[in-house]
Amino acid sequence: MNKMNAFLILYFIACVGCVSNPRVKADDAATGVETSLKQDSSGRNGGNVAAIPAGARILIDVYPDAGMKYKDGYIVFPDGERILYDDGKKKSFTVMLDNSDVEDMFGMRYDTASSKPGYLSDAGRSRCEALFKKMYGKSASEVASRMETVDWFGQKIKFTKVNGASSQLGKVVAELKTKPHLAKYLKPASTFYWRNVRGAKRMSAHSYGIAIDINVKMSDYWLWANKGKGETAKILYKNRIPLELVRVFEKHGFVWGGRWYHYDTMHFEYRPEQLANKV
Incomplete structure (x- = not known):
């Protein structure tokens, strides 16, 4: 040939x-x-x-x-x-928090390996409000209509059933029941509250019924320990919540406020997209 x-x-x-x-x-x-x-x-x-x-x-x-x-x-x-998805704007740290588009939500990686978050490492604090309101509700009444009751160690709390969030919280409860030594950190707890973040104009995750705060007396918040400090100031880190407890929440799709530089150690929030973000 x-x-x-x-x-x-x-x-x-x-x-x-x-x-x-x-x-x-x-x-x-x-x-x-x-x-x-x-x-x-x-x-x-x-x-x-x-x-x-x-x-x-x-x-x-x-x-x-x-x-x-x-x-x-x-x-x-x-x-x-x-x-x-992406408004194409370059944003400062605070503007990214206040006016987050969807793309901004993935600008930081949620770090489960470090015991102490790095400077301005706040993966999960950016929330695109249009996205969250579309999924969970655009008003307090709409969010409330999509919630169900979860038995939180004898305390009846409300949590959204959208995206299976309440079901995942139920799995957290089931696993924590096998760890009675952590009980003192868990009650009382608070969940749904339609409001802005303290000192800001952006909505709190509690507004969407996807967040739970556990025992305040066993918790720490960045503004309590760093009074008068702004969002970009260097701050001292404090935490009393055991990582054993944290990992149970993370296993079921919740991020922990204690992994934020601007820490809120009582705070857990259903955000599986943050745990899946490996970029």
Whole structure:
């Protein structure tokens, strides 16, 4: 067989392959980023995964009940409501907290390895309010309508059932019941309270029914120990909550305020996307 014949045979085989799967290039051109939302064999959002930002992929994966997709720079919900993923603005630390877009939420990595958080390491304090209000409720009454009662060691508390949060808190309760030596840290507890963060205009995670504060008398808060200090000041760290207790919460999708530079050691918040963020 001469070289020309061999070339023609290989060319013919390649052309047959293109004809046998004619939609590959056509679909990519027609749908653009939306190709990343095609369902793979597992039923999850697959396809051109690289076209979806890492944070959007995490949200889609850890909050499957929300039915989120990513298209043309937006997080898109089943009812058509869209939330901008990245506003493209460069932000200071405080502006990022006060005006977080979805992308800002993944700007820091939640560190479960260090015993003491680094300067301004506050992964989880950034919350895109539009996203959280869409998932959990845009008013106190709407959030309340989506909550259920959880038996917290004999205390009846309210927690949202959205995204399986109350179910995960129930798993925390079940595991902590096997550790009676930690009981003194757990009561009393508080959860739902529609309000702003102390001293700020942004909403507290308690507003969405996804946060629980445990025994205040056994806890520490950065402003208590560093009176008058601003968000970017150097502060002293304090904590009395055992890491054994913390790891139980983290195992079930909760972040701990004690892992923030601006620590709030009584505070646990259902944020599985932060624990899944490995960037």
